[in-house]
Amino acid sequence: MGAAALxxxxxxxxxxxPSLGLKPFPSSQYMPSDAIRHDSLIWNGLGDPQTPGYAATSYAHRLPLQSLHLPSIPVQPISFENALQILSRLDGSKAPKAWNNGSNTTYNLGPGFRNDGNSNITLHLKISNQLVNKTIYNVIGSIRGRVEPDRYVIVGNHRDAWFNGAIDSAAGTAAFLELSRVFGDLLTDGWRPRRSIIFCSWGAEEFNLIGSTEWIEENMKILHGRAIAYINSDIVVIGNGSLSVAASPLLYHTIFNASKEVPNPNEEEGAKTVYDKWLISYPLMRNSSGMISVKRNAFDSSFDVDNDLFNANQHFAGEPNESGSLLQTYMESAALQTRPKVRQLDMRSSYAPFFTVAGIPALDITYTNVNDIKSDANQINSMSNPLLHTKYDTFEVIDKFIDPQFKYHKAVTQVLGEIIRDIADSLFIPFNLLDYAQVLKDLYITLHIHTESILANNGIKIELLDSAIKNFTSAAIRFHLNQDKIDFTDPMAIRRVNDQLMLIERTFLDPNGLPRNMMKRHIILSPSETDPPYDEMFPGLMDEFSILLHQTGNSNVKSWTWDVIRAHFSIIVSTIQSAAQAISDVI
Known part of the structure; x- marks a missing residue:
């Protein structure tokens, strides 16, 4: 296009x-016109772009810079105050109405500037950026487990920030350090977790998740057989309304239980616990027709599970419940028709490579203002607090507007502590496979509603996917049934069950990744590469349908895209079937 700079x-x-009519900071949390927002232009979650897929060690081979798709022109953030001086002087056609920037100034699209009697305007851009390699550091500490020291619960936080970074991520660092202090004190008092806990302070998160990504790549082969879960402590408090969580389905049960143990930091509200307020703020109401189900005697005469449990609409009572059955507890939990909504994981923080590349269950929790994500409950982004990544992200913002008594920071840290303790110290890894079965069914229902006829017309049998998900659901129920019957005095039997639970997330990885991004290997949970046309669907299929919707008149693209859809559909079916086999009885 001949652009000289961006x-x-x-x-x-x-x-x-402007419609809010609010004064900017320091009168509110909204951005002043002189604020400059900084971000990394490269944000694909791949870490160091010169060593894709491999650790950027001192001895690593690095791709030459000219082979990378890096910007070839300067890219510079500026304030709206300065941008308005440029926009108001542009010549050319009028900007679309939808581009209105909230000011009283209308502007044109260029090229060039208007001649209002002044001399010709020339815009000069001077930058001081240098493209150099720098060494970054991750700081790692650990508590060795007493029974299974080779099983890791990983807790992480990035300590770098743009400017002051009080919210992003000094607050997360404070929570992270407090967790390490508390668990260190417990260790001094004689307590030691069943499994090892690894504390990771990441460097260079703001530069394309380099710290956590390169650590994953360097330790991939070890983590594959040892990592249980990753717990992220980043933007822990951005508001004072409710907890908001993004997580793998395997961690739902633990998160719900942990949030029930922590009192609601706002004592004036009717909700007694963090869970109760979360449920009120972000309820997920599910239709019973879309719930997973199992018929009595589905496998053999010894498999006798009351299918009425799936009609239960009550809170689970703990682990195990009053009947002593872990299976019944998990079934009641998965069958709740109203429970707090859990957001889909995205690529916005250090947890991304854990689930997309390594297949390690991950979670991220934030206290937020309820209205911040009400319209889009699948995302917490920079606009949740307009001052993030600017010089105004300061302690004053937290102290004046968000959490002056730090009681919400305390609550989030307590929830994180309960989650870590539960995963690290429970006899069985507390993963409810039925939550995963329900997520798979939800994804299938979305696919069925929007694409059943078009899939059938193109030779794709959607019932194959339905069958694979039913097989996984049946295998999950049988797995938990056998878990109830295990001999607790047999350490190898316990180890076998825990190994199957630990590895189940890895079964959803495909070495070739998504069709549009081979580095996103989790074909169930990886975020879509395109602007998704539907709410929730298998990401690889979502990408291709998005392309089809935008290329309706291009027969060549249409034919090629359907070939991709057929191939990826078969991979999804095969992957889910393999996951069902992974939790089946060991031969």
Whole structure:
């Protein structure tokens, strides 16, 4: 296009909407016009772009810079205040109405500047950026487990920030350090977890998740057979309304239990616990027709599970429940028709490579203002607090507007502590496979509703996917049934069950990744590569349908895309079937 440079500015419509009529910081949390927002232009979750898929060690082979798709022109963030001076002087056709920036100034699209009697305007850009390699550091500490020291519960936080970074991520660092102190004190008092806990302070997260990604790549082969879960402590508090969680389905049960143990930090509200407020703020109401189900005697005469449990609409009572059955507890939990909504994992923090590349269950929790993500409950982004990544992300913002008594920071840290303790110290790894079965069914229902006829017309039998998910559901129930019957005095039997639970997330990895991104190997949970046309669907299929919707008149693209859809559909079916076999009885 012949562009000489790219200038990025924060649009007031997103960061300080004029319709609200609010004064900017320091009178509110909204962005002043002189604020400059900084981000890494490269943000694909692949870490160091010169060593894709491999650790960026001192001895690593690095791709030459000219082979990378790096920007070839300067890219510079500026404030809206400065941007307006440029926009108001542009010549050419009028900007679309939808591009209105919330100011009273209308502007054109260029090229060039208007001649209003002044001399010709020339824009000069001077930058001081240098493209150099720098050494970054991860700081790692650990508590050795007493029974299974080779099984790791990983806790992480990034300590780097743009400017002051009070919210992102000094607050997360404070929670992380407090957790390490508390578990260290417990260790001094004689307590030691069943499994090892690894504390990781990541460097260079703001530069494309380099710290956590390169650590994953360096330790992939070890982590494959030892990592249980990853717990992230990043933007832990961005508001004072409710907990908001993004997580792998395997961690739902633990998160729900942990949030029930922590009192609601706002004592004036009717909700007694963090869970109760979360449920009120972000309820997920599910239709009973879309719930997983199992018929009595589905396998053999010894398999006798009351299918009425799937009609239960009550809170689970703990682990195990009053009947002593772990299976019944998990079934009741998975069958709740109203429970807190859990967001889909994205690529926005250090947890991304854990689940997309390594297949390690991950979670991220944040206390947020309820209205921040009400309209889009699948995402917490920079606009949840307009001051993030600017010089105004300071302690004053937290102290004045968000959490002056730090009681919400305390609550989040307590929830994180309960999650870590539960995963690290429970006899069985507390993964409810039925939550995963329900997520798979939810994804199938979305696919069925939107694409059943078009899939059938193109030779794809959607019932094969339905069958694979039913097989996984049946295998999950039988797995937990056998878990109830295990001999607790047999350490090898316990180890076998825990190994199957630990490895189940890895079965959803495909070495070739998504069709549009081979580095995203988790074909169930990886975020879509495109602007998704539907709410929730298998990401690889979502990408291809998005392309089809935008290429309806291009027969060549259409034919090639359907070939990709057929191939990826078969991989999804095969992967889910393999996951069912992975939790079946060991021969």
């Amino acid at each position: 200038l990025l500015y924060p649009d007031p419509e997103h960061y300080n909407p």
